[in-house]
Amino acid sequence: MLLAAVMLLSGCRGESDPGETGDGTAPVETVTIPGTEDRAVLGDYLEITPHGEHDVRMLFLNVGKADAIFLRIGETGWMIDAGTVSALPMLEAGMNLLGLSRLDGIFITHTDSDHVGGLRGFLSLYETDAIYTSTISADWNRVEGVRGEIPRVALDPGAVVQAGEGVWFEVLGPIRYNPRDDNNSLVLRLRVNGSTSLFCGDMMTDEEKTLMYAGMNLDCDLLKVGHHGKKDATSSSFLAETSPSVALICADKEEESDSAHKSVIKALNAAGAEVYITENTPVAYDVTVTPGGKITVEDVSLPEPPDVRFVSVSKSDQLVVLENAGDAQADLSGWWILSETGNDLYRFPDGTELEAGGTLSVGCTDTSGTPDLRWNEGKVWHKTKEDRAVLIDPWGAEVDFMVSQ
Ligand SMILES: [Fe+2]
Numbered sequence: 214m215l216l217a218a219v220m221l222l223s224g225c226r227g228e229s230d231p232g233e234t235g236d237g238t239a240p241v242e243t244v245t246i247p248g249t250e251d252r253a254v255l256g257d258y259l260e261i262t263p264h265g266e267h268d269v270r271m272l273f274l275n276v277g278k279a280d281a282i283f284l285r286i287g288e289t290g291w292m293i294d295a296g297t298v299s300a301l302p303m304l305e306a307g308m309n310l311l312g313l314s315r316l317d318g319i320f321i322t323h324t325d326s327d328h329v330g331g332l333r334g335f336l337s338l339y340e341t342d343a344i345y346t347s348t349i350s351a352d353w354n355r356v357e358g359v360r361g362e363i364p365r366v367a368l369d370p371g372a373v374v375q376a377g378e379g380v381w382f383e384v385l386g387p388i389r390y391n392p393r394d395d396n397n398s399l400v401l402r403l404r405v406n407g408s409t410s411l412f413c414g415d416m417m418t419d420e421e422k423t424l425m426y427a428g429m430n431l432d433c434d435l436l437k438v439g440h441h442g443k444k445d446a447t448s449s450s451f452l453a454e455t456s457p458s459v460a461l462i463c464a465d466k467e468e469e470s471d472s473a474h475k476s477v478i479k480a481l482n483a484a485g486a487e488v489y490i491t492e493n494t495p496v497a498y499d500v501t502v503t504p505g506g507k508i509t510v511e512d513v514s515l516p517e518p519p520d521v522r523f524v525s526v527s528k529s530d531q532l533v534v535l536e537n538a539g540d541a542q543a544d545l546s547g548w549w550i551l552s553e554t555g556n557d558l559y560r561f562p563d564g565t566e567l568e569a570g571g572t573l574s575v576g577c578t579d580t581s582g583t584p585d586l587r588w589n590e591g592k593v594w595h596k597t598k599e600d601r602a603v604l605i606d607p608w609g610a611e612v613d614f615m616v617s618q
Contacts, residue, residue: 248348248349248350248351248352248353248390249349249351249390250349250390251349251388251389251390252348252349252369252370252387252388252389253369253370254369254370254371254388254427254429255369255370255371255372256371257371257372257373258371258372258373258381258383258384258385258402259371261373261381261383262379263379263380263381263404263405264379265378265379265380266406266504267286267287267377267379267380267405267406267504268285268286268287269284269285269286269405269406269501269502270284270285270311270499270500270501271283271284271285271410271499271500271501271502272284272307272310272311272497272498272499272500272513273437273461273463273489273491273497273498273500274296274300274303274304274306274307274491274496274497274609275303275465275491275492275494275495275496275497275609276296276297276300276303276331276463276491277296277297277300277327277465277468277492278327278441278463278464278465278468278469278472279294279296279297279300279327279328279330279463280293280294280296280322280327280328280414280415280437280441280463281293281294281295281296281300281303281304281307281331281463282294282412282437282463283307283308283310283311283313284376284403285311285312285313286376286377286380286405287376287377287378287380288377289317289376289377290308290311290313290315290316290317291316291317291318291319291320291376291382292304292307292316292318292319292320292335292341293319293320293322293401293412293437294320294321294322294328294329294414295319295321295328295329295330295331295332295335296327296328296330296331297326297327297330297331298326298330298331298333298334298556298558299330299331299551299553299556299558300330300331301331301334301335301338301549301558302549302551302558302560302605302607302609303496303497303609304331304334304335305338305547305607305609306496306497306607306608306609306610307497307609308339309547309607309608310496310497310499310513310608310609314339315339315340315341316339316340316341316342317341317342317343317376318341318342318343318344318345318374319332319335319341319343319344319345320344320345320346320382320399320401320412321344321345321346321356321399322347322398322399322400322412322414322415323347323350323351323394323395323397323398323399323414323415324350324351324352324353324354324355324356324394325394325395325415326355328414328415329355329356332344332355332356332359333359334558336359336360336361336363341363342363342364343363343364343365343366344356344360344363344364344365344366345365345366345368345374345399346365346366346367346368346399347367347368347369347384347386347387347397347398347399348367348368348369349387349388349389349390349397350394350397351392351394351397352394353365353367368384368399369384370384370385370386370387370388370427370429371383371384372384376403380403380404380405381403381404382401382402382403383401383402383403383404384399384400384401385400385401385402385411385424385429385431386398386399386400386416386420386423386424386429387399387400387420387423388423388424388427389420389423391419391420393417393419395414395415395416395417395420395440396416396417396419396420396423397420398413398414398415398416398420398439399414400412400413400414400416400420400424402433405502406502406503406504406505406506407505407506408434408435408502408506408507408508409432409433409434409435410433410434410435410436410437410502411431411433411435411436411437411455411457412437413436413437413438413439413440413446414439415439415440415441415446416439416440416446417439417440417445417446418445418446418448418451420439421439421446421447421448421450421451422448425450425451425454431451431454431455432454432455432456433455433456433457434457434458434459434506434508435457435458435459435460435461435500435502435508436455436457436459436460436461436481436486437461437463438460438461438462438463438477438481441462441463441464441469441472441473442462442463442464442472442473442474442477442478442490443469443471443472443474443477444471444474444476444477446477447477447480447481449480452480452481452484453484456484456485457481457484457486458485458486458487458508459486459487459489459500459508459510460481460486460487460488460489461489461491461498461500461510462477462478462488462489462490462491463491464490464491464492465491465492466492467492473490473492478490487510489510494512494513495512495513495515495610495611496512496513496515496608496609496610497512497513497609498510498511498512498513499511499512499513513608515608515610516608518606518608518610518612519537519539519541519543520537520538520539520543521535521536521537521538521539521543521545521548521567521604521612521613522535522536522538522604522612522613523535523602523604523613523614523615524536524572525615525618526594526600526602526615526616526617526618527594527617527618528594528595528596528600528617528618530576530580530581531576531577531579531580531592531593531594532574532575532576532580532582532584533550533574533575533576533602534572534573534574534575535567535572535573535574535575535604536570536571536572536573537567537568537569537570537571537572537573538570539569540569541569542566542567542568542569543566543567543569544565544566545561545565545566545567545573546561546562546563546564546565546607547560547561547563547607548560548561548565548604548605548606548607548612549561549603549604549605550575550588550602550603550604550605551602551603551605552593552594552600552601552602553600553601553602553603554595554598554599554600554601555593555594555595555600557588557590557593559575559586559588559593561586562586565586573585573586574586575587575588576588577590577591577592577593578590578591579591579592594617595617599616599617600616600617601614601615601616601617602614602615602616602617
């Protein structure tokens with residue numbers, strides 16, 4: 214069935230093919246747009262045999278209606294999607310929580326801003342050996358524009374990426390180009406410790422059908438549900454083929470009301486899956502795959518943050534003042550202030566300390582006077598619109614917030 218499907222899918226579209234007009238006049242040149250050709254399935258994934266026992270942890274971060282997943286497999290570190298621009302504190306938290314200082318690879322499933330938005334900021338803080346994308350895409354410029362010297366590796370279906378001795382990410386899709394880029398999402402399978410995880414990006418029912426018709430084995434234990442759990446993905450036939458026991462949905466119903474749709478959750482439950490939605494965890498779901506293949510899912514447990522809080526967030530002065538209301542010195546290295554309206558982030562430099570009872574001011578480049586620290590922006594706080602300042606610790610926890618005045 215697989216071979217038949219490959220033959221069916223290859224050569225359907227995309228090759229330069231000078232045509233003729235109906236009246237026999239000037240030939241019409243068909244132009245191939247890179248990334249829109251259907252791809253034949255490589256046999257690489259059929260050649261591997263996962264083996265050995267490995268330490269495996271995955272973090273499914275709460276980054277709103279967006280995807281950001283970290284994996285530590287043995288000594289290697291990986292990220293699948295980078296959330297939105299404002300997810301950067303959470304990405305750093307993911308690295309801290311898994312004890313990672315660099316990554317072996319970043320997979321970007323497709324280039325919607327809720328999957329690639331945080332990549333630029335992440336690459337300003339951390340190194341990675343490669344950025345992996347699919348070959349098929351409507352547009353990879355959003356990765357090309359930020360990757361610098363880091364190689365981008367375009368993956369065809371059937372390709373594999375090794376994550377240590379006896380462990381591989383296997384590329385199951387995309388196979389067929391679809392004008393709706395969600396359906397060009399990179400679909401990855403990870404078989405480790407005798408357990409199978411399937412990461413679906415924003416795959417919708419069209420791509421699900423393509424993979425099923427191509428004869429891909431979609432059976433899994435853990436399913437990263439496609440397209441934020443909306444009802445235009447996770448069809449009943451796809452669910453029958455995947456039969457997960459654990460399902461993770463990256464969603465936030467406040468941001469997008471049809472994400473984590475009740476019909477999808479009901480269908481997953483009916484299929485026997487425990488369902489976890491990232492909006493229900495403060496920071497991340499911490500998933501472990503034991504050497505025996507057992508999957509456990511827990512909320513990340515965090516250290517208690519010091520009692521640091523906002524004193525004021527001034528629109529007119531463009532100045533934030535913080536105080537340490539605790540009785541011990543607070544290390545603010547790697548803490549963040551987020552301006553929700555401006556979508557701007559300030560990261561406290563390493564070595565920033567705030568003594569017990571002390572205050573610390575953070576201005577912008579336009580702020581008069583001598584603030585202790587300066588945000589590298591002319592102004593941050595909107596002069597007329599309401600803005601919400603959020604103080605975030607290096608573990609991604611929201612420590613305090615204040616509406617600008
Ligand atoms: Fe998305």
